[in-house]
Amino acid sequence: MARHHVSTTVNGEPVDFLCETQQTLLDVLRDELRLTGSKEGCSSGDCGACSVTIDGRLVCSCLVLGVEAEGHEIETIEGMAEGEALHPLQQKFLEEAALQCGFCTPGFLVAGKALLDRNLNPTETEVRYWLAGNLCRCTGYDKIVRAVMDTAAEMRGA
Amino acid sequence: MTAIQFETPTSVDDAVAALAKANGNGRVLAGGTDLLVQMRAGMVRPGLVVDVKGISEMVSIEKTGDGFVVGASVSGAELGEHDELKAAWPGVVEAMELVGSTQIQGRASLGGNLCNGSPAADSVPAMIAAGGVCLIAGPNGRREAPVEDIVTGPGKTSLANGEIVVAFRFPNRPAHSGDAYLRFIPRTEMDIAVVGAGVSLTLDDGGTCTDARVSLGAVAPTPLLVADGAKALIGSKIDDGALEKLAAAASAACNPIDDKRGTIEYRTQVAGVLARRAAQIAADRARSN
Numbered sequence: 001m002a003r004h005h006v007s008t009t010v011n012g013e014p015v016d017f018l019c020e021t022q023q024t025l026l027d028v029l030r031d032e033l034r035l036t037g038s039k040e041g042c043s044s045g046d047c048g049a050c051s052v053t054i055d056g057r058l059v060c061s062c063l064v065l066g067v068e069a070e071g072h073e074i075e076t077i078e079g080m081a082e083g084e085a086l087h088p089l090q091q092k093f094l095e096e097a098a099l100q101c102g103f104c105t106p107g108f109l110v111a112g113k114a115l116l117d118r119n120l121n122p123t124e125t126e127v128r129y130w131l132a133g134n135l136c137r138c139t140g141y142d143k144i145v146r147a148v149m150d151t152a153a154e155m156r157g158a
Numbered sequence: 159m160t161a162i163q164f165e166t167p168t169s170v171d172d173a174v175a176a177l178a179k180a181n182g183n184g185r186v187l188a189g190g191t192d193l194l195v196q197m198r199a200g201m202v203r204p205g206l207v208v209d210v211k212g213i214s215e216m217v218s219i220e221k222t223g224d225g226f227v228v229g230a231s232v233s234g235a236e237l238g239e240h241d242e243l244k245a246a247w248p249g250v251v252e253a254m255e256l257v258g259s260t261q262i263q264g265r266a267s268l269g270g271n272l273c274n275g276s277p278a279a280d281s282v283p284a285m286i287a288a289g290g291v292c293l294i295a296g297p298n299g300r301r302e303a304p305v306e307d308i309v310t311g312p313g314k315t316s317l318a319n320g321e322i323v324v325a326f327r328f329p330n331r332p333a334h335s336g337d338a339y340l341r342f343i344p345r346t347e348m349d350i351a352v353v354g355a356g357v358s359l360t361l362d363d364g365g366t367c368t369d370a371r372v373s374l375g376a377v378a379p380t381p382l383l384v385a386d387g388a389k390a391l392i393g394s395k396i397d398d399g400a401l402e403k404l405a406a407a408a409s410a411a412c413n414p415i416d417d418k419r420g421t422i423e424y425r426t427q428v429a430g431v432l433a434r435r436a437a438q439i440a441a442d443r444a445r446s447n
């Protein structure tokens with residue numbers, strides 16, 4: 001049976017894969033490309049654990065078909081650190097203990113970075129609304145929101 | 159299971175031709191935020207998925223002599239970034255921006271919100287109030303239909319087999335016009351409307367309402383155009399008396415369900431309150447331009 005041949009870019013690297021129509025981008029990332037940082041919490045767009053960006057736009061990879069990646073640029077949690085150097089938001093999550101079990105963390109980091117890429121001076125309300133599609137059953141959100149605010153302050157040199 | 163075919167046409171004609179070949183077993187894919195959830199749950203099993211986001215007229219926003227033509231598959235995020243559209247039709251844009259989270263906004267479209275056929279779809283009452291018109295293409299050519307004619311029941315539309323909503327047309331705004339959309343949900347984000355209310359109106363130089371449209375969502379099997387609500391506003395200065403009549407007309411139009419989000423009585427009451435508040439916001443906007 002015909003599988004689709006898809007050519008795309010993942011974390012700056014050209015990538016080719018084969019997939020069936022109904023396979024989501026999340027399925028492809030995890031099962032075909034073995035990039036298991038993006039998590040599957042719900043597969044219905046509710047939890048944000050599968051967050052990635054496509055051409056810079058934040059999306060749930062569980063609600064994108066793998067075939068839709070053709071010709072686009074995908075960024076996942078695996079592309080966030082530069083080699084051994086963590087992104088400032090990853091560093092801050094560690095310093096401020098903004099995670100417990102860690103299942104939601106890749107999604108929060110990808111979503112938080114997408115916000116900081118657009119706005120280095122968000123209000124707490126803006127951070128909370130931006131992250132409303134990311135669920136965490138452990139932390140109570142406060143430390144996550146604070147880590148994003150503190151990273152923003154640090155990155156704008158305040 | 160036979161393989162699901164997938165096509166990425168770059169023209170409306172090619173998309174229509176692809177859907178025609180699928181004999182009713184094809185599905186349009188826009189943002190996928192309804193379709194993929196339904197496919198994963200086994201609620202829909204298409205033989206063909208047609209991704210329409212490669213069709214430029216479906217993913218662009220154009221200002222024409224008559225107003226705006228908004229591609230049906232433009233994402234909510236892109237609508238929110240379009241300052242001119244937001245200035246002319248703030249209610250339509252704010253309604254679409256209420257849909258889902260940041261992640262959902264990156265994909266969800268007006269066309270998908272309408273064609274999914276949910277009575278609670280947030281952008282639909284706002285588009286109905288705005289007098290939006292669907293530009294439709296199908297096997298029998300092109301036609302137009304007002305937004306309120308599309309949804310015929312939960313999950314059901316008046317679109318014929320193989321028809322696609324290509325774009326929405328919103329008219330130019332006379333001076334002193336404004337629109338607004340409000341919804342009530344138990345959480346402040348990421349929930350389905352208990353009630354939604356859209357109002358669009360125009361005032362004359364003296365502040366008297368000369369034109370109005372009122373629409374409600376989530377209070378009946380389809381989004382509603384509430385003609386009596388408009389009648390309550392037209393000819394008034396949007397004063398307390400007129401707003402009281404509007405609220406009564408909105409409540410009277412309701413034919414809601416009882417569910418965990420709200421009882422019939424509650425939805426009926428809230429519809430009046432929200433219609434009234436939306437009219438106030440629309441009037442404030444109209445007075446400031």
Ligand SMILES: Cc1cc2nc3c(=O)[nH]c(=O)nc-3n(C[C@H](O)[C@H](O)[C@H](O)COP(=O)(O)OP(=O)(O)OC[C@H]3O[C@@H](n4cnc5c(N)ncnc54)[C@H](O)[C@@H]3O)c2cc1C
Nearest residue numbers: 045186188189190191192193258267269270271279280323
């Ligand atoms: C977590 C989450 C939260 C949500 N929150 C809300 C909310 O707050 N308010 C709300 O109203 N909705 C909400 N939704 C539902 C959904 O996001 C919206 O209905 C959205 O606008 C659908 O648009 P789409 O482009 O993703 O549609 P798709 O899923 O691509 O399509 C939906 C349906 O319409 C058909 N279709 C799409 N475009 C066209 C077209 N141009 N012509 C003909 N048929 C077409 C498709 O074949 C499919 O049957 C939510 C969904 C999720 C997953």
Ligand code: FES
Nearest residue numbers: 041042043048062
């Ligand atoms: S797995 Fe995608 S949103 Fe939960």
Ligand code: FES
Nearest residue numbers: 100101136137138
């Ligand atoms: S840290 Fe456990 S779900 Fe967020």
